[in-house]
Amino acid sequence: xxxxxxxxxxxxxTFWVGKLLEHPEIMSQGETLKELEENLRDAFILxxxxxxxxxxxxxxxxxTV
Numbered sequence: 001x002x003x004x005x006x007x008x009x010x011x012x013x014t015f016w017v018g019k020l021l022e023h024p025e026i027m028s029q030g031e032t033l034k035e036l037e038e039n040l041r042d043a044f045i046l047x048x049x050x051x052x053x054x055x056x057x058x059x060x061x062x063x064t065v
Contacts, residue, residue, distance in 0.1 A: 005020050005021070005022050005023070005044065006020065006021035006022065007019075007020060007021070007036075007037065007040055008020075008021055009033070009036060012029070014031075015029040015030060015031060015036075016029060016030050016031070016032065016033050016035075016036040017029045017036070018036050018040055019040075020040060020044060023044065023047070023048075025047070026040065026043050026044055026047050027043070028040045028042075028043045
């Protein structure tokens with residue numbers, strides 16, 4: 001299936017940073033705009049993946065904000 005999404009992006013101090021307008025929770029970065037686009041495509045596929053393998057694990061992740 002083919003889907004067109006809009007990328008919001010900007011140049012940070014070191015990397016290009018972007019997110020998907022239709023899915024603002026999906027964000028990534030890249031050294032080039034091309035790499036950013038590839039990383040956002042990969043992130044979209046991973047974030048919208050419906051199937052979780054039968055043999056999966058769960059682990060608590062601690063994040064400092």
